[in-house]
Amino acid sequence: MLTMKKIQVYIVPICLLPLFVRGPALSAASYDPQDVAARIQRVEHGLIPNPGIIVKGQPPSKAGLVERMKVYRVPGLSIAVINEYGIEWEEGYGIRESGGTGPVTPETLFQAASISKPVAAATALYYVEKGILGLDEDINSRLRSWKIPENAWTRKGKVTLRELLSHTAGLTVSGFPGYAEGKELPSLKQILDGVKPVNTPPIKVDIEIGSSFRYAGGGYTVLQQLLIDVLGRPFPYIVRDAVLIKLDMSQSTYEQPLPQALSGRAASGHRPDGSVLPGKWHIYPEMAAAGLWTTPTDLALFAREIMLAKEGKSDRILSQVIVELMLTPIKEGAGLGLFVKGNGRDFQFSHSGGNEGFRCYMMAYPKRGQGAVIMTNSDLGGDLLPEILRSLSAEYNWPDFKPVEKEAATVAGSELEALAGTYKFTPVDRIKITVGNGCLFADPVFVPPDGKASCVFFPESPLSFFSTETDVTLTFAKNAQGQVTGLNWRRGENQRKALRIK
Structure with a gap:
């Protein structure tokens, strides 16, 4: 739920503490309502999902604010934007309390x-x-x-x-x-x-x-x-x-x-x-x-x-x-x-x-x-x-x-196929790697905030891969004979090693 508010700053005077005295307001810059409305629309529909990685030369995948609120289970939020030293716009989104109907407005505390x-x-x-x-x-x-x-x-x-x-x-x-x-x-x-x-x-x-x-x-x-x-x-x-x-x-x-x-x-x-x-x-x-x-x-x-x-x-x-x-x-x-x-x-x-x-x-x-x-x-x-x-x-x-912005390397299909297979972290925790369109598909992989899904991984090098869907990186290991023996899963400071079993 979105609550549209005025473009120029306006504060509803309420008495939050006894003896309140309203102070003089600074004048805000003058904004064209149509221009600002268009800006708000672009902001609302221009979210680049975490981890905020895009592939050079490819248009980034963008999402809507309300959609991303649902992903993160954020019932409500409020935004105020300053431009030219004035409050250009203020918006409320969603609800004050899950299960309720009270909308978040710019006046919500x-x-x-x-x-x-x-x-x-x-x-x-x-x-x-x-x-x-x-x-x-x-x-x-x-x-x-x-x-x-x-x-x-x-x-x-x-x-x-x-x-x-x-x-x-x-x-x-x-x-x-x-x-x-x-x-x-x-x-x-x-x-x-x-x-x-x-x-x-x-x-x-x-x-x-x-x-x-x-x-x-x-x-x-x-x-x-x-x-x-x-x-x-x-x-x-x-x-x-x-x-x-x-x-x-x-x-x-x-x-x-x-x-x-x-x-x-x-x-x-x-x-x-x-x-x-x-x-x-x-x-x-x-x-x-x-x-x-x-x-x-x-x-x-x-x-x-x-x-x-x-x-x-x-x-x-x-x-x-x-x-x-x-x-x-x-x-x-x-x-x-x-x-x-x-x-x-x-x-x-x-x-x-x-x-x-x-x-x-x-x-x-x-x-x-x-x-x-x-x-x-x-x-x-x-x-x-x-x-x-x-x-x-x-x-x-x-x-x-x-x-x-990261650049995806070009890796030969035969080199990618050599990485395909099943890798085991523990007896019950495994990850499957498949190949398609010059990339790897890893399933399952952690996707914020707490889910798992199949994710596309782009090559940074023949053995190192990144994703735009998760902050997990994958690095593959080879033995002295050049055979792929395992992978290293990294997310921030956390690392996990998996042995190849198929």
Whole structure:
């Protein structure tokens, strides 16, 4: 199910938090509705299925978005696309909950998961610019209700805000599973200390501070406590006043649990088998790390503001100077709340997110004034995201998210026939290789997300073969006499060897 929405940006004003004040909206670029409608159609029908490999000289096989949602058992998703620094289009697809009829619209709320972090980081940087926080001051000197535990590592160095935001503080706990309906919710201090009813370890420094990048949702939970201690207010209100109101993100809240008044507009999370997450979604008291409920449109407003600020065209929340700091990589492409790559017009910032039952992605090119936000209500949504991004990249001529082009070698028919046969991984696990049209057919082969089928494999060399249907590669082995004795099956880091038996 597709829900058409307006071409130019328009946000329905709703009161997600008390004392909401609607901020001034930036004018969006003017788009021709017919041109945009045609673009949407091309994006929707231009998905190159995973693994995103195409054969040089051959037209790629393309699929429709709704078709691919069914393959990955993604009940619903929502997209917002930025072009020329404006939100060019926004669309909802599918349904909020499997078995239901409520459609996903651009106003449907999704869990942003780890995309909560860049918004929280921008909030902290807002108070840095106000002189209330320092990027390089000892965090423990500002924390009041809890302190980072002292140990050998903290005696060698002190954790700073810069290190918290860039995942270089040496803190533990990469992510949080949240709390299912009916489970006792811990306090923030219990989360930091790792004591019952918490489902994650204590947050502490256990490697040299500043020495390396290690993704740490624990660091953003410390940030949450820091902002509460320094400002003396609930965390959702702090972010609301620093960022959400100023950017007209009127469909966003960090409130956990989600207020009952908003639950009817929220998407339910789904497991890989398509079943609804018990309780519909988990609760995340780790708000700064994973607690934002929002829409692609609201996150697009955030991404647009960061782009404009970097280009010196806006300072609604942060100045150009502080945004440049935010987008300067410290280690392994991690800036202050965002990940960055590329240079010049190809410079990009991004962040992904994954909560139980939800997967999402936000990216933007500041020099190009382009970007996109995609949010899904499924654990398998992350597998669908690259296919959507490839289609968007083709339509908007982005430098990234391109399919991998491989050249098929010409191999003599006799050499291919020599590979045909049956190969055994285990007594009950076998693969059959046949030949046709200058290629090999392998049956069965793993096809994402969890199926098996007969797949075509193109030769890269007389003994190495790739497919456009799966990320499995096949390499055949010969003995000293030149006889084919087996094959090596590889998928990423996983390898399996099979002996030829026929």
